Amino acid sequence: ALSWTVVLALTAATSTSGKGDDVCRFGTINEVPRRANTLSYCQQFRSMTCCNRTHTDRLKTKAFAYFDVDVSEECRNWAGKALCSECEPAMGTKERVGICKGICDEWYNACADTMFTTSSVSTEYTPCNFNSLLCWRLGDVVKSGEEFCRKQGYAVSNEHRLCYDGQMHPKYKKKVKDQYARSKPRHQAQSLFQRLRLRILSSRPLVMALGGSLAAMVALGVFALCRGNNEIKRD
Numbered sequence: 001a002l003s004w005t006v007v008l009a010l011t012a013a014t015s016t017s018g019k020g021d022d023v024c025r026f027g028t029i030n031e032v033p034r035r036a037n038t039l040s041y042c043q044q045f046r047s048m049t050c051c052n053r054t055h056t057d058r059l060k061t062k063a064f065a066y067f068d069v070d071v072s073e074e075c076r077n078w079a080g081k082a083l084c085s086e087c088e089p090a091m092g093t094k095e096r097v098g099i100c101k102g103i104c105d106e107w108y109n110a111c112a113d114t115m116f117t118t119s120s121v122s123t124e125y126t127p128c129n130f131n132s133l134l135c136w137r138l139g140d141v142v143k144s145g146e147e148f149c150r151k152q153g154y155a156v157s158n159e160h161r162l163c164y165d166g167q168m169h170p171k172y173k174k175k176v177k178d179q180y181a182r183s184k185p186r187h188q189a190q191s192l193f194q195r196l197r198l199r200i201l202s203s204r205p206l207v208m209a210l211g212g213s214l215a216a217m218v219a220l221g222v223f224a225l226c227r228g229n230n231e232i233k234r235d
Contacts, residue, residue, distance in 0.1 A: 025050075025093060026086065027049075027050035027051050027092055035047055035049075039053060041056040041057075042059060042083075042086075045088055048168070049089055050091075051086065051087035055087065059084065059087070063076075063079065066079045066080070068128075075111040078107035081103065082103060085103075090169035095169065096169060098162075099149055099156055099163060100158075100166075101163075103166055104144075104146050104156055105145035106145070114138055115127065115128040117133075123151045123153075125141075
């Protein structure tokens with residue numbers, strides 16, 4: 001007979017596999033990537049991701065180091081693209097493994113002339129700030145984009161189909177598009193209702209004006225009729 005441990009393990013495996021292969025292995029583990037409106041960073045992936053606000057708060061803290069006056073906008077933008085790889089849905093499900101070497105090269109080249117520092121407890125390089133004790137030009141201490149990415153803690157891949165290229169995986173782009181298409185009729189109906197409501201509200205003064213004019217015309221007609229009747233009686 002199977003032990004309860006084995007039975008429970010098989011049950012767990014079956015329930016997870018029932019959701020398909022595209023479940024999150026990072027972040028919201030064993031859940032499918034989904035919309036996350038509360039992300040504090042990496043907003044480009046909010047429509048479908050394995051991240052939640054806790055993850056993006058951590059990434060935002062890392063990105064903050066690149067908002068120094070001595071860091072170029074290009075260096076900052078490529079850093080953000082690399083940092084947000086964690087929130088790309090296919091990276092979360094492990095359908096993609098590692099950052100494409102091209103991204104690493106672009107990031108490194110954009111930051112090569114920037115002064116970076118590191119600590120004794122980490123190989124990760126961060127832009128220098130006023131608290132940094134030792135700083136080096138990145139291009140003098142790191143010799144390639146691949147080396148730079150690896151020191152930052154990222155796996156690097158040359159297989160473009162299986163690595164993060166800075167964009168959402170086509171599979172998940174299609175899912176987002178399909179979800180939008182399914183929700184579009186409801187949004188259109190709501191939009192039509194709102195437009196009709198606004199039109200009625202905006203035309204209310206006109207309706208009131210027309211109503212007032214009509215009332216005035218009726219009053220004048222009644223007055224004229226009464227005056228005519230009085231004149232007939234005098235005659």
